[in-house]
Amino acid sequence: MKSKGFMRIFVIAIALFFLTAAPLAAKDKIVIGQAISLSGPQAAGVDISGGKIYELWVHEVNKEGGIFVKEYGKKLPVELKRYDDKTDIGTMTNLLERLILEDKVDFVFPPWGTAFLFAAAPIANKYGYILIGGPGGALKLKELNVPYFFQVLNFSETQGPTLAEIFKEVGVKSVAVAYRGDLHGIEYGSAMVPDFKKRGIEVKLNKSYPPDIKDLSPILKEAQSLGVDAFAAACYPPGGFLFTGQSIELGINFKAFFLTVLPFSPNAYRDNLGVNVVEGVMGGGAWNAKSSPGAKDLVDKFVALFKVEPDYWGGLFYWSSLQHFRKAIEKAGSLDQKKIRDIMANEKFETALGPFWYDKDRYFVNHPGEIGQWQKGVFEVIDPGAKRTAPPLYPKPAWPKKK
Amino acid sequence: MPILEGMRVTKHFGGLAAVSNVDFHVEQGEVFGLIGPNGAGKTTLFNLISAVLSPKSGTIKFKGVDITGFKPYKICRMGVARTFQTVKVFPNMPVFQNVILGSYFGTLPRMSSRDASEKALEILEFVGLSRVKDTPAGDLTLANQKRLEVARAMATHPDLLLLDEIMAGLNPTEVAEAMEMVIRIHNRGITLIMIEHVMKAVMRLCDRIMVLHHGQKIAEGTPREIADSEKVIKVYLGEKSRA
Amino acid sequence: MIVTVLDILIAGLLMGGIYALIAVGLSLQYGVARVLNIAHGEFIMLGAFITWSLYTAFGIVPLVSLAISSPLVFTIGFILYKTLFTRLRISSPSVAMFEGKSMLACFGLLFMIQNIAILSWGAEIKGYSYLAFPVNILGAKFAANRLITLGFAVVFGSAFYLFLSRTRIGKAIRAAAQDAVAAGLMGINISWVLALCFGLGALMAGIGGTLISMSYQIQPTMGLEYTMIALIVLVVGGLGSIPGSFVGGFLLGLVGSIVTYVQPGLALVAYYVIFMLLLLAKPTGILGR
């Protein structure tokens, strides 16, 4: 091992030589790099959840002239430098390191999706770059204790019990669970089932399906024949559309209909299928314009720039995490990642969703909501307790007959 | 003990009996002719010997060993080499490499590449292809490609060489050269079985001849006996007897 | 019990209809024009997106919009063959060489078409609901739009088969399929016929895309899955045999439906197991030559 140690010192010596030799370039802007899926299967997911929030934040920050950094005594505008990782994890890891090492960006934004977050977290951490998690997340991420990684989005750990609680409250007696054959599906599937059982709700069906299957009617028909009150599926958009579309086509109605990833998207789900069609559908989330004044402000800004409403699951989470991140930079007064990281890990700041802080595992916990339900075109938060913006609608109205 | 023996060799393609119950034997050092009209089963018999096809019934013995069912490469390594009716060379490989392949994988145990290339050059000299040794085999004339096939077969250092119509499609001078080469091969002590339609060559070169017709052996004997045999003439020339 | 059997049977046929249609298209492109079109799925995607635009922007009902989308996709296929593949065909010494090269060229096309689709329609998932109501058949319920899809797949499939076996152009195409060179000698303008076949193959893909867009959501990356299924059906039915692809499509649909009922996880595994067993046992497929 000694020779490797020597080589590393030798390399740092060389690097320092080059760094000090070059005059400290006058800093005129903050460059944030992001390797994200602009093509390939995940591109649709990027578009539905989270992708635009980063663009909006940069747009709004630059409207105010940039972020004030005491070290440079002025506001620095922000530039977002994006690369397409083609939904390929190998390309993503290369491009992320290229942004850090070659393009020498100041900060990095996260790639899309759980598996990609898994790969990106240790790499960013290795180079001492803060990585605020975007869409995606799983219990397994906790096993990687990487100090520079902050998990923002909520997932099965908190949404499972809340959904079970809602089902118990409205009197659901039996449920059918279907889950996609991947990490997301398994974690949600295995989280929801024990939560239902703890509350005396009978799980009559618990089946996995392959991610790119073309026909899910067998599962729906089996659930219908079992006469369950509720149907809960841990799915991604393709599976979500199939479950919804096929239950409409087959006239299969459950008293409660829950999909993890899809209902939260106003343009992909509500606008594609129609407000009265999605009435009563529950989904992972959740927030809406009523959650807080800051939330309303986010919706208005988002609609102004993109002419569509933001995603009502992670939108407010990521937006607030970036506000928190900005306040940490302003407090640190410099672009030094170590200093900013320490502030982020320990400080609480006022953000769009209200007070925002990370727990000791650097997990964001003050979620604006866990489960949402479409009621008259609004994605109401129906969690029991203070966060609720409207009582759960149960039983769900039948799918409207539409010629 | 004959170098090659066939007992009741039979092969059917669908209903047609391509080769049925043929017994034959070839002595060491002999030039054995195999003649008969088209479709008589000559090439099928060759394919049975070299294991391109496996016989329906009957056995084939080489040097007393029953080789029915062996894989072609194994039979080659035991000392049986052949050429093909439709010539099969390695077109994009230079002539030299076509031949050296034989010496690498033939009967002789592990040959060093130096010995192998020496042997290949010697054989190329023997068949008269030395000056085109670097030309891709595909660019050769038909006659030269047939010689190349013989050279490749010789390079495997065989004891028995099956020649399948090496004179077909050649002009008179090329036929003469081919006959002269066969004699020189024979003088090296290699047993030969020749399928040939060029009667002049068969009559002059062969020690014994077997005649096949509709898959059956109808005659066997010295060239003189075969030339005079009523049955053979009838098969070849129909009713009218040859002058 | 009967209902479940009926369920599986009809669900299988519904899927099979789409599979048959896209497989017939590919079988035409490969069987006749000797182009193993890896970008076949991209033509399906084009058909789907054109139908989506016509329906959401101008309210033209999918089956009517076929009259616009099909000729469009056909022309793209025809021109592509005339320019790119004809040149490739001329410059390749052997058919095997041409098959290899055209397959790789199709891979390039796949990238290009997908990128153009993302640029013009964006990457997000799109969809529309049309005839999305249940129809009751002997006690089992099925979606109307899927039944229409099956109906259209059968109509187009058989109409196309009649076209091939009855009309003069159809005979010319089949002759070209047997032996392009010989057909050429018989006075058939080969490069025109082959381009026609490639265009017709693309047309079938476009129709397949329209029918798929009626029951599923669409996105620019949807193509490759359907190309894989078409390839499987091609082998199951027998390479280059149009009726083979038609039968193979329904067969695969049925198998998929049965396996999905028993163990949904294994549906796609089953496809590939059949595909590979058939390749080993009978490469020429059920009705292959």
Added chain:
Amino acid sequence: MHIPTSNYKKRVALGVLFILLIVMVTSPLYAPRYTVILLTSIFMFIVLTVSWTVFSGPTGYVSLAPAAFFGVGVYASALLGFVFPLPVVILLGGISSSCLAVIVGALTLRLRGIYFVMFTFGLVELLLHFILWWEVNITGTTGRVVPTVGNTTVYYLMLGVLVIVILTAYLLNRSRYGLALQSIGECEEAAAHTGVHVTAMKISTFALSAFFMGAAGAIMATRWTYIDPRIAFNPVLSFLPVLMAIFGGTGQLYGPVIGAALFTYLEEFLITRFPYYYMLIFGFIMVFAILYLPEGLVGMIQKLWKRIGGAKHADS
């Protein structure tokens, strides 16, 4: 290959190769750190392309199986990574890929042409979906965490595999086995009758090429921390080596090397300059290359070389 090139040409080639090797071995010491990562990717694709050409070049069997063998290597890393030291894992990854290749080879190598191509591509999809089903329903997970290693270690491991695969390809090409492989490609029946054990030769070479693909997979997995069947068995990895080999030209050994290196760099160059148009440009270049570079880059270079060199270089 057997025609003794003039000694002068050989010495120059060896010299250049040696210098190149020295540069590669020392580059992590001075080159910018991202270049080391980019070189690792380039090395990976060279390993995949050269090992693909070792089998498919001479025999003419177009195999779309690289993604399957690569994926087996990735899973070897994921399953054994915490149990054995990395070099052992890489060896085991290679060996398990070779075993798969022997089974697949024995089953399919009598298939020819398009059927073999389809079978090998079907193999990738079958493994992907089967392992997905197995992980979800039997082991209850789909993703697996892989022990990560420093970039420099990954670089040197991949460089090691690269040197070995090029050496193997070079020696095989010059050996009697290389000649036998080419003869199988030219006319299998004639080769069999010249004493070449055709089946054994095909299967063993197919297994040899699979070994390096498995090894490459085991190494690259350590860069990704987390893998699942869809990441491990990426069908694109089956197409790229074929494209790179054709792009470079399968005639000479350095054809696939140049093809893979240029192709990877081109993709990197395009993807960072045109995030939204890269696929369009990339696809166009591919189609252009197939149309106008029939023998690939190397073929073109040789033609140019002959034209520049004039009569001097043309064979007598």
